[in-house]
Amino acid sequence: MGSPLTIEQIEELKAFSTPTISNAIELFHVRPPTEGFMRPGLICRYPDFPPIVGYAATATFAAQQPAARPSDPQAYYESVLAQPAPRISVAQDLDEEPIGALFGEVTATVHKALGCVGHITNGGVRDIDEVREIGFQLISSCVLVAHAYIHLEDFATPVQVGGVTVNPGDLLHADQHGFCIIPPEVAPHLAEACRSIEAAEQHSLMALARSSEFTVAEYVQARVEFTDRLTALSADFRRRIASQ
Secondary structure (H helix, E strand, O other), X not given: OOOOOOHHHHHHHHXXXXXXXXXXXXXXXXXXXXXXXXXXXXEEOOOOXXXXXXXXXXXXXXXXXXXXXXXXXXHHHHHHHOOOOOEEEEEEEOOOOOOOOOEOHHHHHHHHHOOEEEEEEOOEEOOHHHHHHOOXXXXXXXXXXXXXXXXXXXXXXXXXXXXXXXXXXXXXXEEOOEEEXXXXXXXXXXXXXXXXXXXXXXXXXXXXXXXXXXXXXXXXXXXXXXHHHHHHHHHHHHHHXXXX
16 A cells, blocks of 8 residues: 555545546556446445545454354454544445444444544445434445344455455545545546546537537547547556656
């Protein structure tokens, strides 16, 4: 993992949607365009909330059966605090079918005190209205009533959530669309890349599409120019990474 972003850099990234962040990451060619983002199956519980950005604090949990060994909550909380702030809890439900919610009002409040801004899980969550009130984002596969035999199985390990492997300390961007992982070498340049893409879209495509002068032929030509612009941007940002 590279050096943590500054608060100013985090705030810059929060100004963009997660799809825009994903588009911008593709400019750097650091991973295939089919990797690093959430697959279908999870739902953002507060789609009206602004995007969140944070470093992953990971855990696995289960609730179908009682814990086989005593838990160590202090060690888990310290593992959360070991990640740079802000933090996002990412927890993998190991049960075959979710039955118990790890996060509700109390757990969300505690994790907010630990510097977390949201929770992402392939399992369930509860206390939807109460958690909304504290401004804490939830992304989950379902909403549940009970906590059942809820307990942590492990923490500070890689987890599988939303079809993605999330490692402790991964930088995540999430909003109503889902989440993606921001590669560390890309992170310092990503806000600028987002601005560049948005400017190119507005100038080359959107202005024409909204114009009374719009024609298919002109739009096809604009698409060519837009693609050329993205190619040039990509080359520039890849040079920056290579020189780091």
